[in-house]
Amino acid sequence: MVDVSLDNLDAVVAQCVGAISDASSLDSLLSLEAEMVGKRSPFTALQKSLGSLSPDERKSAGAQLQAARQRVEEAFATRRTSLAAEHRIAVLEADRLDLGDVVSARVRVPVRAGHPGIISLTQESLEDTFVGMGFVVADGPEIETDWYNFEALNIPPAHPARGMWDTFYLDIGEPETVLLRTHTSPTQIHLMEEAVAQGTLPLHAVMPGRCYRRDTPDARHLASFHQIEGLVVDEGITFADLAGTIETFTRAFFGPDITSRLRPAYFPFTEPSAEFEITCTICRGAGCRTCSQTGWIELGGCGMVDPAVFAAVGIDTDRYSGFAFGFGIDRCAQMRHGIADMRAITENDVRFLELFS
Numbered sequence: 286m287v288d289v290s291l292d293n294l295d296a297v298v299a300q301c302v303g304a305i306s307d308a309s310s311l312d313s314l315l316s317l318e319a320e321m322v323g324k325r326s327p328f329t330a331l332q333k334s335l336g337s338l339s340p341d342e343r344k345s346a347g348a349q350l351q352a353a354r355q356r357v358e359e360a361f362a363t364r365r366t367s368l369a370a371e372h373r374i375a376v377l378e379a380d381r382l383d384l385g386d387v388v389s390a391r392v393r394v395p396v397r398a399g400h401p402g403i404i405s406l407t408q409e410s411l412e413d414t415f416v417g418m419g420f421v422v423a424d425g426p427e428i429e430t431d432w433y434n435f436e437a438l439n440i441p442p443a444h445p446a447r448g449m450w451d452t453f454y455l456d457i458g459e460p461e462t463v464l465l466r467t468h469t470s471p472t473q474i475h476l477m478e479e480a481v482a483q484g485t486l487p488l489h490a491v492m493p494g495r496c497y498r499r500d501t502p503d504a505r506h507l508a509s510f511h512q513i514e515g516l517v518v519d520e521g522i523t524f525a526d527l528a529g530t531i532e533t534f535t536r537a538f539f540g541p542d543i544t545s546r547l548r549p550a551y552f553p554f555t556e557p558s559a560e561f562e563i564t565c566t567i568c569r570g571a572g573c574r575t576c577s578q579t580g581w582i583e584l585g586g587c588g589m590v591d592p593a594v595f596a597a598v599g600i601d602t603d604r605y606s607g608f609a610f611g612f613g614i615d616r617c618a619q620m621r622h623g624i625a626d627m628r629a630i631t632e633n634d635v636r637f638l639e640l641f642s
């Protein structure tokens with residue numbers, strides 16, 4: 286920096302102001318400040334030299350010098366403010382988040398949406414099949430009285446057939462009078478009572494729902510499971526209608542190469558009764574381990590509605606006859622999708638759940 290004298294004061298101030306406004310950082314501004322107005326600066330040297338002047342001269346020169354110095358210091362203050370603002374903007378720019386990247390990164394993460402489970406999907410598909418065959422879908426309570434679950438279905442107290450169902454009883458009212466339904470059949474009783482009371486017979490209904498039995502869960506059984514039950518009550522219904530309905534359903538639901546057959550069986554609420562089997566869906570009838578080399582798999586039970594059941598709900602057996610059938614929705618899903626162990630259905634393993642999305 287050039288020496289400062291009272292003669293070149295304006296020129297030096299102009300030079301300083303120019304250098305200050307060119308300073309590109311707060312650091313360089315600080316070193317300029319030390320150089321221009323610090324203890325070793327020409328301004329300070331000139332200040333000290335004023336001591337040799339006469340008092341009048343010193344007063345005038347001091348005022349000039351003070352004004353010049355003030356202009357330089359104001360230039361520093363102005364530049365410092367603008368550099369601080371620039372610095373702040375630079376910091377904000379550096380810290381800026383590119384939300385475009387963030388958003389596209391989120392989109393690349395696969396979205397894991399939930400979806401209905403295999404039982405719900407199978408139930409919907411079964412309902413669709415039966416609705417296509419002319420049935421309506423009906424619902425009933427899961428908590429039942431002994432009368433709806435057993436007695437009205439021709440299973441009086443102490444009847445040996447009660448051993449077919451290991452029942453969960455609820456601690457309500459008289460012992461063993463309120464229970465978790467062991468099958469969907471009590472819904473048949475509700476429907477028939479309603480139809481008789483309202484005079485809306487005939488009936489063509491399917492009744493899906495959850496049932497309960499005191500079973501220890503294993504590969505083929507669950508303590509809480511799902512059934513779908515069908516009931517037809519009309520004039521002139523015969524066993525041939527039952528067999529035809531089972532066969533039509535089997536082909537519609539499992540495919541045209543799967544067929545059905547009936548084998549004699551016993552159920553208290555139907556007479557005659559049958560178990561129905563379908564072509565093994567794994568080996569398509571050729572014989573495999575799942576079907577014990579027979580080519581057939583048991584799906585459910587069926588039969589003509591027992592007159593004792595019609596009597597319990599007040600249906601005139603001289604005019605009406607009917608059939609009923611039922612099978613497990615879980616078992617149906619197991620066979621349709623080749624699920625080796627039923628317990629997978631209730632264990633909520635995401636790897637299993639995602640197989641059926």
Ligand SMILES: [Zn+2]
Pocket residue numbers: 565566567568569570571572573574575576577578580581
């Ligand atoms: Zn097989």
